[in-house]
Amino acid sequence: MTTAAVPMRERENYLNQEYGIKSWLLTTDHKRIALLYLLSITFFFFIGGFFALLIRLELLTPAGDLVQADTYNKLFTMHGQVMVFFFLIPAVPAVLGNFLIPIMIGAKDLAFPRVNLLSWYIFILGSALMLYTILNGGVDTGWTFYTPLSTEFLTTNVVAAAMAIFVVGFSSILTGLNFIVTIHRLRAPGMTWSRLPLFVWANYATSIIFVLGTPVLAISLALVGLERMFHLGIFDPRLGGDPLLFQHLFWFYSHPAVYVMILPGMGVVSEIVACFSHKRLFGYRFMALALIAIAVLGFLVWAHHMFVAGISLYAALIFSFFSYMVAIPSAIKVFNWTATLYKGSISYTTPMLYAFGFIGLFTMGGMTGLFVAALGVDVHVTDTYFIIAHFHYIMVGGMVMAYLGGMHFWWPKISGRMYPEGWGKLAALLIFIGFNLTFFPQFILGYMGMPRRYWQYSPEFQVLNVLSTAGASILAVGYLLPMVYFLWSMRYGKIADDNPWGAAGLEWMTTSPPTTPNFDEIPTVTWEAYNYDQLTEVPVERQ
Amino acid sequence: MSEHIASKKTYIVVWASLMCLTAATAGASYLELGHFNIVLALLIATCKATLVALIFMGVKYISQKMTWVVIVAGLFWLFILISLSMTDYISRSWR
Amino acid sequence: MSDSSPTLAAHQPGLQHHFATMEQQTDASVMGMWVFLVTEIMFFGGMFVGYMIYRYMYYGPWLEGSQHMDFWWGTINTAVLLCSSLTMALGVRASQLGQRRMLVTFLLITILFGLGFLGIKSIEYHGHWVDGQFPGANFRFSGPNPAQVELFFSFYWAMTGFHALHVLIGIGLVTYVVYRSWKGAYGPDYHNPVENVGLYWHFVDIVWIYLYPLLYLISHKHLSG
Numbered sequence: 017m018t019t020a021a022v023p024m025r026e027r028e029n030y031l032n033q034e035y036g037i038k039s040w041l042l043t044t045d046h047k048r049i050a051l052l053y054l055l056s057i058t059f060f061f062f063i064g065g066f067f068a069l070l071i072r073l074e075l076l077t078p079a080g081d082l083v084q085a086d087t088y089n090k091l092f093t094m095h096g097q098v099m100v101f102f103f104l105i106p107a108v109p110a111v112l113g114n115f116l117i118p119i120m121i122g123a124k125d126l127a128f129p130r131v132n133l134l135s136w137y138i139f140i141l142g143s144a145l146m147l148y149t150i151l152n153g154g155v156d157t158g159w160t161f162y163t164p165l166s167t168e169f170l171t172t173n174v175v176a177a178a179m180a181i182f183v184v185g186f187s188s189i190l191t192g193l194n195f196i197v198t199i200h201r202l203r204a205p206g207m208t209w210s211r212l213p214l215f216v217w218a219n220y221a222t223s224i225i226f227v228l229g230t231p232v233l234a235i236s237l238a239l240v241g242l243e244r245m246f247h248l249g250i251f252d253p254r255l256g257g258d259p260l261l262f263q264h265l266f267w268f269y270s271h272p273a274v275y276v277m278i279l280p281g282m283g284v285v286s287e288i289v290a291c292f293s294h295k296r297l298f299g300y301r302f303m304a305l306a307l308i309a310i311a312v313l314g315f316l317v318w319a320h321h322m323f324v325a326g327i328s329l330y331a332a333l334i335f336s337f338f339s340y341m342v343a344i345p346s347a348i349k350v351f352n353w354t355a356t357l358y359k360g361s362i363s364y365t366t367p368m369l370y371a372f373g374f375i376g377l378f379t380m381g382g383m384t385g386l387f388v389a390a391l392g393v394d395v396h397v398t399d400t401y402f403i404i405a406h407f408h409y410i411m412v413g414g415m416v417m418a419y420l421g422g423m424h425f426w427w428p429k430i431s432g433r434m435y436p437e438g439w440g441k442l443a444a445l446l447i448f449i450g451f452n453l454t455f456f457p458q459f460i461l462g463y464m465g466m467p468r469r470y471w472q473y474s475p476e477f478q479v480l481n482v483l484s485t486a487g488a489s490i491l492a493v494g495y496l497l498p499m500v501y502f503l504w505s506m507r508y509g510k511i512a513d514d515n516p517w518g519a520a521g522l523e524w525m526t527t528s529p530p531t532t533p534n535f536d537e538i539p540t541v542t543w544e545a546y547n548y549d550q551l552t553e554v555p556v557e558r559q
Numbered sequence: 560m561s562e563h564i565a566s567k568k569t570y571i572v573v574w575a576s577l578m579c580l581t582a583a584t585a586g587a588s589y590l591e592l593g594h595f596n597i598v599l600a601l602l603i604a605t606c607k608a609t610l611v612a613l614i615f616m617g618v619k620y621i622s623q624k625m626t627w628v629v630i631v632a633g634l635f636w637l638f639i640l641i642s643l644s645m646t647d648y649i650s651r652s653w654r
Numbered sequence: 655m656s657d658s659s660p661t662l663a664a665h666q667p668g669l670q671h672h673f674a675t676m677e678q679q680t681d682a683s684v685m686g687m688w689v690f691l692v693t694e695i696m697f698f699g700g701m702f703v704g705y706m707i708y709r710y711m712y713y714g715p716w717l718e719g720s721q722h723m724d725f726w727w728g729t730i731n732t733a734v735l736l737c738s739s740l741t742m743a744l745g746v747r748a749s750q751l752g753q754r755r756m757l758v759t760f761l762l763i764t765i766l767f768g769l770g771f772l773g774i775k776s777i778e779y780h781g782h783w784v785d786g787q788f789p790g791a792n793f794r795f796s797g798p799n800p801a802q803v804e805l806f807f808s809f810y811w812a813m814t815g816f817h818a819l820h821v822l823i824g825i826g827l828v829t830y831v832v833y834r835s836w837k838g839a840y841g842p843d844y845h846n847p848v849e850n851v852g853l854y855w856h857f858v859d860i861v862w863i864y865l866y867p868l869l870y871l872i873s874h875k876h877l878s879g
Contacts, residue, residue, distance in 0.1 A: 608863050633692030637699040
């Protein structure tokens with residue numbers, strides 16, 4: 017490619033078209049909004065990580081020596097709330113999705129660019145409320161806000177935290193709405209549904225959850241707020257109110273939200289696996305259907321969080337059955353990724369290492385999910401570290417891996433620079449090792465009966481807890497590294513080609529970084545997705 | 560653009576039917592029908608809501624099939640929320 | 655925007671740069687509004703499901719609670735909202751036909767009906783407040799099952815409160831559209847914002863169409879007391 021020889025600053029792109037703080041804060045360009053989101057969620061990732069660090073340090077010893085019970089309650093609550101609502105849920109959709117969806121479908125922008133900017137400002141408003149909560153002494157409801165604990169007994173900033181999450185929910189509703197309309201109405205000529213990249217399908221499925229689930233979370237948190245402020249007794253047992261109703265409403269959103277925290281990751285991994293196997297993705301149609309199936313089935317399983325909370329046994333049977341059903345589309349995905357690898361020409365680049373990590377860890381997270389979907393086993397492991405390990409394998413082992421993989425994969429497109437490959441591989445390896453060392457011992461701890469959410473524990477659990485804390489420190493180094501070399505590469509990194517990986521997809525057919533309108537001319541698509549059999553050139557970066 | 564513009568008369572007829580249905584539902588609440596009071600009330604409410612959606616909101620005239628899909632999806636998800644929650648409450652006393 | 659073709663832009667002032675045609679833009683905007691209304695269905699749906707469950711569990715107290723609703727104000731308010739929907743629909747029609755004065759007039763009447771609804775609602779709220787029917791420390795109820803009746807009133811306040819908030823937001827949106835129409839922003843080619851605000855207004859009406867029988871008409875024993 018000849019373009020690579022031209023210094024970046026001479027080519028016009030979305031980064032250098034305008035300068036100054038105003039050109040960023042008032043932008044309606046989806047790519048710039050994606051970067052605004054990137055900055056915001058990275059900030060929250062490190063705040064949430066800081067809480068996690070304090071939790072792991074406290075659990076280094078069986079005694080409560082670093083913090084006391086009340087502080088510990090606040091730490092795990094705010095770790096959960098920050099990580100779930102301010103990092104994981106917006107991570108892939110609001111950053112990578114915002115940046116890539118219009119380009120992948122051959123559009124100039126999302127359908128409602130101003131709504132997109134508005135969603136970021138709403139996110140910032142929610143962030144401000146969350147920061148106020150944190151700085152004002154925190155909140156200790158657990159990330160789930162269970163009543164009547166949250167409505168009756170706590171004196172911490174419950175209302176502020178609930179408002180923060182209420183507000184930030186509207187930011188994801190608007191993002192989801194924007195994605196749905198964009199994917200329906202703004203596809204380039206020839207870009208049929210069966211030619212959409214799976215990343216787009218994944219974000220479409222995610223948007224369905226945003227749009228249909230988030231409002232229910234909003235109303236349940238609003239009712240908690242009203243109960244605290246005005247003593248409306250919607251969930252108050254003294255009036256005959258049912259605290260389980262809150263759990264029903266809360267999990268109606270929050271279980272599908274778990275799929276918000278994995279579906280976009282599946283989209284990312286599909287792109288990476290196809291690219292670095294240099295093969296058309298195996299079973300494209302089933303992959304797309306499986307994404308939608310997971311999103312829909314995800315709405316039928318919520319009460320499996322409540323098996324021991326006193327729900328009816330017969331209802332529990334139904335929810336357990338549907339929970340097992342989710343395994344089918346999930347397994348389809350894992351098998352098809354594996355089948356794509358088979359006889360592919362695989363290159364072990366950094367994004368691919370993350371994708372491998374994702375597939376393995378997601379499989380473990382998913383399989384242990386089947387343990388806890390079983391009514392009998394669930395009784396044994398509910399509220400133990402088994403649950404903690406299970407959902408961290410999905411959320412961290414799955415989603416964070418996919419997010420980082422995606423950031424590396426598309427970094428040349430986003431920044432116009434290559435990240436240092438050697439450091440990238442090192443970080444990926446550190447994260448994989450650190451993650452397993454942190455969370456695998458927790459499976460065993462949970463199975464042995466160590467309960468979650470306590471600041472002290474019996475001395476016999478200490479060895480495994482020390483291992484876990486050691487893993488967490490490796491993990492921390494692994495997370496700091498990309499942060500450092502991404503920043504470094506923005507100035508010193510090698511200038512990226514338009515298509516450094518030899519990947520298929522419209523985003524690789526525009527310049528790196530793209531111009532503000534994405535394409536000089538709206539492309540007409542005449543090929544299927546992942547047409548790697550028609551792409552012969554494998555560039556040098558792939559090695 | 561070729562959009563359908565309903566006549567003034569249509570709107571006024573729909574409005575008049577809505578008022579009549581309101582009177583009907585108010586009147587029906589004076590009858591003693593036991594459990595059928597709520598059935599009747601919800602039936603009338605659904606008729607009213609359908610009229611508003613079809614004519615006032617123009618769903619009847621919209622050419623996009625997608626709008627129907629969106630509406631049906633919304634109602635179906637509401638049905639999921641209600642029915643699956645109710646499985647718990649109805650069967651809690653079966654032991 | 656440098657990328658939009660100048661000839662198109664000159665003819666269609668409302669067309670944004672990232673859409674190819676006006677039709678595509680309108681389609682997208684209408685679909686966006688309907689998706690938004692679906693989120694509203696789910697938002698109110700959360701309260702409706704709570705209502706259903708408790709009504710199933712505590713039918714007696716809920717019957718008792720509904721006797722304390724003001725039947726006539728509720729019925730009149732239903733009529734007021736239905737009238738506002740009519741004027742809103744006629745307003746949208748005027749915008750389709752490009753009749754600016756009619757559009758502004760109908761929307762102003764809609765706003766008046768909306769304010770009337772809120773006025774009547776506040777009379778009712780005031781009555782309930784004075785009678786000690788607001789949940790919490792000041793709640794007074796002399797009949798049987800006072801706790802569950804308080805639960806009913808919690809739902810009454812939450813559901814009608816959120817509905818009234820939506821009416822208030824609706825009035826704000828209509829006011830904005832009135833201002834824009836007065837400035838001549840909408841015509842037969844571009845009146846999508848009027849339509850979308852209309853959709854929102856009608857949706858809020860539909861919510862009330864369900865709230866009215868569920869809260870005011872649980873079974874009627876006004877005359878017998």
